[in-house]
Amino acid sequence: MVFVMADSNEMDRKWLRKGDEGEAALPLTIVAFHRPVISPGPHGATRSYRRLPKLLGCRGVDLVLNGDDHLYARSRRIRGTRYVVTGGGGQRLYECRNPLPRFPRVCVERHHFLYVVAGRHKIRIRAVGAEPPLLDKFKIRRRSRR
Numbered sequence: 001m002v003f004v005m006a007d008s009n010e011m012d013r014k015w016l017r018k019g020d021e022g023e024a025a026l027p028l029t030i031v032a033f034h035r036p037v038i039s040p041g042p043h044g045a046t047r048s049y050r051r052l053p054k055l056l057g058c059r060g061v062d063l064v065l066n067g068d069d070h071l072y073a074r075s076r077r078i079r080g081t082r083y084v085v086t087g088g089g090g091q092r093l094y095e096c097r098n099p100l101p102r103f104p105r106v107c108v109e110r111h112h113f114l115y116v117v118a119g120r121h122k123i124r125i126r127a128v129g130a131e132p133p134l135l136d137k138f139k140i141r142r143r144s145r146r
Helices: 013-018 052-058
Strands: 002-005 029-032 063-066 072-074 082-086 106-108 112-118 122-129 136-141
Touching: 072 136, 082 112
Parallel strands: 002 029, 029 063, 063 082
Antiparallel strands: 072 082, 072 106, 112 122, 122 136
16 A cells, blocks of 8 residues: 655646556555645645656556545545545535536535545445434445556
């Protein structure tokens, strides 16, 4: 399992491109940074990240965690990668208002936190709200690398 935190203000794509060279057998990879690659919230997609889904998909990234929009949203797989916007930590919530073709699979305007359990072959994610019921849950299983 590999967990990568990136600075979305100064995204170093060269580093990201070669970040896992020589480690094609890594079971699961999670990448997290603040600004969303795509989002159904008011910030929408970060324009300068248009090419990131291709790069992250080619690198075998399984899960991307972003914030910025104060809501919870989960995408369908985009080039093999799931995207989660998790910005409902306590500030004023934003509306799910930017319809995108493959995003969201789920979009909820509630305060929440993510509970992530990462193992060698599977990641389990639960979006837990301040009040029941559970907002969302899903699993990501190891996929074959190129």
